[in-house]
Amino acid sequence: MSAYNEKQVQIMEAAEKLFADKGFEGTSVRDIAEGAGVNLAMISYYFGSKEKLMEAMFDHRASSSILQLEEMVNDKTLSPIQKVEKLIDRYIEKLLSQQCFHRIMVREQMVNNNGFIAEQIQQIKRKNQGLIKELIAQGQRSGEFRKNVDVSLFMITLVGTISQMVTTQHIYREMNNLQSMAEDDFQKHIRKKLSQHLKGIFKATLMYEQ
Amino acid sequence: MSAYNEKQVQIMEAAEKLFADKGFEGTSVRDIAEGAGVNLAMISYYFGSKEKLMEAMFDHRASSSILQLEEMVNDKTLSPIQKVEKLIDRYIEKLLSQQCFHRIMVREQMVNNNGFIAEQIQQIKRKNQGLIKELIAQGQRSGEFRKNVDVSLFMITLVGTISQMVTTQHIYREMNNLQSMAEDDFQKHIRKKLSQHLKGIFKATLMYEQ
Amino acid sequence: MSAYNEKQVQIMEAAEKLFADKGFEGTSVRDIAEGAGVNLAMISYYFGSKEKLMEAMFDHRASSSILQLEEMVNDKTLSPIQKVEKLIDRYIEKLLSQQCFHRIMVREQMVNNNGFIAEQIQQIKRKNQGLIKELIAQGQRSGEFRKNVDVSLFMITLVGTISQMVTTQHIYREMNNLQSMAEDDFQKHIRKKLSQHLKGIFKATLMYEQ
Amino acid sequence: MSAYNEKQVQIMEAAEKLFADKGFEGTSVRDIAEGAGVNLAMISYYFGSKEKLMEAMFDHRASSSILQLEEMVNDKTLSPIQKVEKLIDRYIEKLLSQQCFHRIMVREQMVNNNGFIAEQIQQIKRKNQGLIKELIAQGQRSGEFRKNVDVSLFMITLVGTISQMVTTQHIYREMNNLQSMAEDDFQKHIRKKLSQHLKGIFKATLMYEQ
DNA sequence: GATGAATGAGCTTTCATTCAT
């Protein structure tokens, strides 16, 4: 089914974890080989280079994790505000279930190179933003949402808030005295908190006061 | 006045830019020397090592950029909501006027090392959060702010939104067809936009509907 | 058979010669690579570091050159004085056939570090000295050797004399007008001379006058 | 009186200790500057280079420590064997009171370079050996000493034994359970032991049995 | 297809020395 065989996936997953923890440059091919439990030469052999491995990993994760927004936007059974809430939960779910990958994306976005990956990221963003604009427009047409809404800024708050939580969760944990909470519970906890928090913000700012 | 001489500042500034663009590991000491226009050996001479240079730069920037929150929190001439607005503008100003440094912080926060820098960041965060909690409490005591407010989450949204703008501003620029705008104007533009956007969010979620 | 492959031995032998001539610190890894005719990176590849190479070389030589004293000490067919003579010849043979290694040992013994190598040397010395004490005791029990014999001092004279010859043989050569003698012949010459000289000393001082 | 001023002597003494402990190459100019408590640049300033400092130090020590053998050899009031005993004690005294310098000499003798220092050492050795040959000849003429005596070999045993003690005294100390003895006492102890030991050897091998 | 061996290029850091004052 997948374009990658078992060993390749093994390597990509080890690479993802390491790139997320130590950055692309901070991770050596040796680290990856060791982490994946494969021979050092296999990485060049399978992917050509470390750079290409990054791209393959990116491609692998990105393609398997595109938000299925189209059908949701076009779903006639949901109200605009319901769609916004679903959108929020999807973003939370996606970013929190792929934290390693997300941390890599955060890093890569900052780099000013115009390589393959930066291009990929922009493409995804453009597409999502177009769909979300349409979603907001639906709410505006129905009279539920305010007229002057900057979709870009709302996306930045949505993604920025979740990102910030992903990248600084250990600080959040400590500041709220949650160190004793089991990791799984903590992950559920922050999903719930983020969901409530973001829905509150979006409702209060997108919609007219009732 | 400063603890660092002209040449040291020169090196630190070159390093800051490069670390922000390419990451700590992605930047070679040779790059920094070239960027600062100094001899390669000067870096070890002045800072001991690349690591120590990073710490010095961090120390330099962090100390010169602490938000003067104490006096603002204790300022009797401002209402709580005015303080929140001032807080927002300070954060925007700080993060946007030190974008390179901020990008480095974003990277460093992600790394799971417990080194000198991670410790520094946490310390600053802890202190700020304490002060902001006090600020919110003032609004709650005066009856202007809602009771159940999660300060941590609001900080995450505040910092996360600005961060996201800083790290992905080129995408924002492109998506909003602002490529032709001069860099300075664009910087002013996003400050203003962020200010309005965040103040709107905070007012709508912190305060009772009027 | 050996724990080291051909290339490793090649490197260790080049290192041994250079360490003996120029000292550990005076020898660069680049020198060794050139001397062994291998790539610079091979040394780290095979040994991890210059330090570890030294240890490996030491281990290699030390293990392959332990004096087989046990069986000689316990040999019933030899008289004590015959054993002493055999001991002298063995030491001469060992030190002169491994002059490079011996010069390294002389250097290393002087250094006040308590590293791996200093530990190794002491261990070997301790063991040998114990066996030789036993050998002397045999001669004392049989009435051939004097009672008050300081084994430590005799070892020091034995090793010190051969060492001194090894380290200053070029001076000895010149002072005795042996410059024209072929190297091989010269080596045989000093072995014979040392043998006679040391046997003379040991007989005259260990044994009662006959 | 001396050709060197106070600061220069200070530097040379620090250098001597460090060269003895860590070797010439293993000692950095920074170490010496720190050890001597002087500015780094002073070493090049006063001596020209590290190499030249070594030579100056060598010259300083060598000149101030030449064995006054001439007068002793020509002394009419002493018998040949008394002269030999005096010679032994002088060598012991010289080598043990200048252990640092002696360790440096041992190292330098091994090096196969024909530099200034190697030349110096050979010159001193040549001179001393000539005088000692004359001393032995006196004993032979008077009928006290054996005819076939290899002066070179006796010198090698004399210097080799003391050298070996100097360079491996920590091992000697440990093997003879003298760790608890105070350093000063230990130094006196080995002088006495060496004196007895070497005198015994020389008497027993140089003289006819009585 | 898979891998141990090998390597050129580059890394950070330290070195002895010199310069400007």
Added chain:
DNA sequence: GATGAATGAAAGCTCATTCAT
């Protein structure tokens, strides 16, 4: 005369990649 600042050269080591099998 004395020294903080500066530097070219070289150090040991690691890197991603390739090669021979």
